[in-house]
Amino acid sequence: MDNLLEIQNLTVELMSTRGIVYALSGVDLAVRPGEIHGIVGESGCGKSMTAKSILRLHNPQRSRMRGSIRFEGRELLDLSNREMEKLRGTDISMIFQDPMTSLNPIMTIGGQIADMYRVHTGAGKAEAWEKAQELLAKVGIEPASKRCKQYPFELSGGMQQRVMIAMAIACSPKLLIADEPTTALDVTIQAQILELLQQLSADMGMSILLITHNFGVVAETCDRVSVMYAGKVVETGDTRELLQGASHPYSRALIRSIPGGGAKGSRLETIPGSPPALFEPPLSCMFAPRCPYAEEGCLKAYPAMADCGGGHLAACFKPLDKEVPAHV
């Protein structure tokens, strides 16, 4: 099966006042057609950075991207700005963490959906407005004809995120990037939004790249998952397989620190130490200083992603045995 999206050795360097930040240092990621692919990791690991890189949303003056991002075989990093504008919203679209601030506050929601639809399809005003209503109904905003004329501030956070989704699917994209789409919403709304995304993915055959820091969300929605740490993907695999037996010590430690995982009354597991600052390019395994299994070799070179059986990849010199429970 050909991958829809294939990221290879993607590096992003950001120019900051304190020097160059190596935000991504060689990300490898593949999204298959129709799948929901999760990216998990702690804050600052590069999840959102990866997502934004796919649509090239960084300020080009203050960042440098290298590597390869192939979408349906097309190299996105080689596209002109115009070509990129055409691709955004049509082939790949994106929704964000904070729906409250992600919509234009002084434009009706219908207007915002119609606007992008017209830009991409050249449709007339009336047709675009029809389409906007249809899309709102599709994401469960009823009655669409009335809601269409409302402004973002008149809607709740969950409704606003639905509007974002309606806008994102307006041109039937093949890939939807959802950057922490439920983080700012309360739990019941979270579940509804995730359900909506799953249903849309199934109905439209649309792949979703779901960025989250919540393993619970991954477990419920994702077919496959990639774990990121310090600007790299350290493990990729089938969600259930990875949750049950992660090969990378970091993934395993992360899963073990999910609240409610241990016995009742036991202390919440944590990972000692903290992630490295990213002011220097990585020369060795970034997790090695915190890893209980690290050996001398781990501090000398960077481990490549290697297959540890059945398409399950991990970047570790000493991948953990799936059967043996780890002691962190």
Next chain:
Amino acid sequence: MGKFVLKRLGQMVLVLIAVSVLIFAMVRITPSDPVASMTNGKNVSEETKQELREHYHLDKSYPEQYVIWITGVLQGDFGESFTYKQDVDFLIGERIGTTLSLVLMAGLLAILIAIPVGVISAVKMNTWLDKLLSTLTLIFVASPVFLTALVLMLVFALELKWFPAIYQGNGIREMILPAIALAMNMVALTSRITRTTMIEQLNSDYIRTATAKGLPRGRVIITYALKNALIPIITVTSVQIGTMLVGAVLVESVFAMGGLGDLLISGIKAADYPVVQGVTLLMVTIFLVINLLVDILYAVLDPRIRMK
């Protein structure tokens, strides 16, 4: 909306009453003798002086004088000038055209220059172009109106002879230099505000959304960012137009334009109470009307204000 406008109009009336009292009092606090300026400082008999005082109601108590003045104003009669011996209404009517066209032209010019300059600076943030524009605008922020006016006159009227140095009321060409002089301060401040607000808007989440959904860059900047940036820009612009009324006084005097500013200055010099009171009250009224228009404009632009 109608209720909002009515409420604001009511507030405006209260402000105007307070302002009229203030103006009335301030004119009388100044240490000057109106009778002396009526007679051009000539020696006249005490009787004549008394007659003049009676004619202009200066023999009455201050509260009585105020009531006489304000009753006249409410009937559209600003009183008779001490020095010109003409109705203040007439004197204002003769000159208001010049001042209003000067302010209007300067305001338009300022907006037409400032907003594009601000937008370009924001989009090209921290490039040489932004730095050049910032430096230029800083110079104009720092330069007072009368200095700008004098320098412009020196360079473009006296040296290059592109424009006349004196305004004689013959068409738009004569108005250009004064309008530029008056506009520059506003260009500087408005473009700075435009730049700051635009940078803030361009970094906001909804702009990222607009970009992510594939809108062309130009459309994102103009119909999304600029439209959202307009409210702070309009706020500053309206205050600036008020300040311009004051600046116009100086510019008119530099270019000998004979507008309201000239009238006001000569009125102050001569302790011509009705002229000073009339012109000042008119300027305050214009300022208040602009403010009201701006508040209505806010509501038109921003649904969050409109629907409250």
